[in-house]
Amino acid sequence: MNSIFNDPGFWHRLQFGFTIVYHYLFPQLTMGLAWFLVYWKWRALRTGDKKYNQAVRFWAKIFGLNFALGVVTGIPMEFQFGTNWADFSKYAGGVIGQTLAMEGMFAFFLESAFVGALIWGEKRLGPRGHFAAAIAVALGSWISGYFILVTNAFMQHPVGYQIEANGSLGISRMSAYLLNPWAFVQFAHNQLAALVTGSFVVAAIGAFYALRGVHSVQAKLYLRAGTFVGLIASLLVAFPTGDAQAKMVGNHQPVTLAAMEGKFVGGPMAPVALIGQPNVAAQRLDNPIEVPGALSFLAYGHFGSFVHGLNDFPKDQWPDNLELLYYSFHIMITLGTLFIVLMGFATLQNLRGRLESSRLLLWVLLLAFPYPYIANTLGWMTAELGRQPWLIYGLFHTRDGYSKVVSNGDAIFTLIGFTGLYFVLGLLFLGLTGREIGKGPEDQATAVVDQREAVLA
């Protein structure tokens, strides 16, 4: 009997994929939002204007909810290296374990030691101490991002390793491992994408208040900061970081680049397909609209550069789901381009003093906030699907990595459990975040004083 129920690798992949995508909804916001908190805290210190502290108090509550969910959904990620990917951990634990441990000790310790102070310690710490706590939390979240991206970069482009006597991997040069060029590019691209998420959410809440005609001072603050940072970050996500990321893929994973572009036949003057549908059975891109030579230029710097097609590689090296990879990549690119257009227009309107009065634009800004989440998720799907069939590129197949002792039933059971639990978490998160947004930033007298306080009164 040949069904997906007999393919344990599938269930382990699905569970890891589902739990990591869900988990990353929270850190991408906190990593972006953290610098808004630092900036407003700094402005509050410099100007003494109360509106900045009010903004920090409001956003610290949103941050706190996201942080808590990030912590609780993050711990299963590390454990799954052992529970679901035991054979991978046996093989590569000596390498990837280093950065997992460093992430805990250098980033999470810092972040979690100061997050309580950031959210609840404004009075007790004083303005300077509170500013320092904001910086500590922001640094902690970005350092954790770096370590986890070094881990992922090793899986995409292994460097600095050696094969030990027992056949597993060890580190030969720590500096090469930690300074993996892939990690730098990926870190820059990913962190800027987190800033895009943060700025879209900040702008959306600003738009929400502006549309409702409430909290006008705060709304203006969020709209201006959100659209300005949003424009800069959206531009930098595309160029130079996104461009560098694509070149990195082109140089080290040419078959992945071919798959991302739905390119079956290689050649010079390779076009970029703006739209089109990969037809894997017929090995061609259906109904394409192409820009000739653009892919050659983007990937290798010359219009005449030769770009490999999928047919230049044996089929067992092709990523195992070309359609999903192709659409993930293309929708991400499309969304990224729209982000630049939207935030560029919003910044223009801001400069003309019309940002808060253009209701249509405010509506678009409000409704746009889910899309950076989608783009971030699709970017990660591109990275992870593109790496297939490898778990560590060129070294270790995904099908060799999962825990052989765990039965299919167990894996399906825990996946179902996570689905249910995360559904409930999602409802709670949306409900409570919605409440905080509804109460608004100027509701300090009652909102910041916890509701339980009211019970005492």
Place this chain on the structure above:
Amino acid sequence: MIATWYAVVSFMLIIYIVLDGRNFGAGMLHWFVAKTPEERRQVLAAIGPLWSWHEVWLVGFGGTLVAIFPRLMASAFAGYYLALFLILWCLILRGVSIEVGGHINDRLWQTYWDFIFVCSNFLLAILFGAAAGNVARGVPLNADGNFSMAFFTDFNVRGHVGLLDWYTVSIAILAAVILAAHGATYLTLKTEGSVHDRSEKLAKYLWIAAVPLSVVVLVESRIVRPDLPGRALSNPFWWLGLIVTGVSIIALISGLVGKRERRAFLGSNFLIFGSLATGAAAIFPAMLHSTLATENSLTAYSVACSPSTLRLAGLWWPVGFALAVFYFVFISRRYAGKVSVQRDTQGFY
């Protein structure tokens, strides 16, 4: 060097248990020491801003375990698959119940999350206790160094054992009682009023209850693992752990009797630290004992990664730990003293 790393990894896990153990304990007792919403808030305030700081020590431990003993992590985590996911889900529910309870001012809502909070903490104490029992007893490791374990089999401690049997269940009970006592000692230190008084009384009862239970577990351990005492006696760390345990018992008793809350709590911390350290020293070098055949056991030497990788880890670990100590000092100072629900109007902690 591998022995040192064994000590480091055990040290990190023990720190996690000592730090988060107070939350498990306080959480278990939440409903019994705190009756009114105001009192409940005191307990949550004693745990609140620090639970994530305590919980990330588990991540620090997990990461270090993968880095240093990758094959142990792989074998143990995959073998305990369902039990570990139960722990993870309880940790998720525990964290969520702390965070969301205070967001809505409604008695029913808060009672519900308080209930989840109590249950998840209780289950966590039991599960971690059973896990400790499993490490002491051993697991059915085959010749490949793998195992896959049921929740229970025939409740016997040899051969094809399950997660729960008479030995691991008694360790789980002992763990729940000791962590509850630890939590009560913590609440005595951190709270005022009737929560304080109830915790103080409970702490005494629970610590007294732990004495006969400990004796039972010690005798049982002698039966389950007759091979251990001989090796333990020649391990200096075992003696060190024993001395720490002894001194902290004295500190704990004098603190409880003399109502010196700081001393009692320090004693409670080091008592758990010392007794877990003696346990870790006693089983060394076997990190997972095989109940099927001793030669299948996974020793620290057989599961560690290569010496060169260990040396590299030795370069950054002390830096990371020094930073952690620095944060620890910051936190101890900042959150020193009793929690006062009226002191700060900024949030519910």
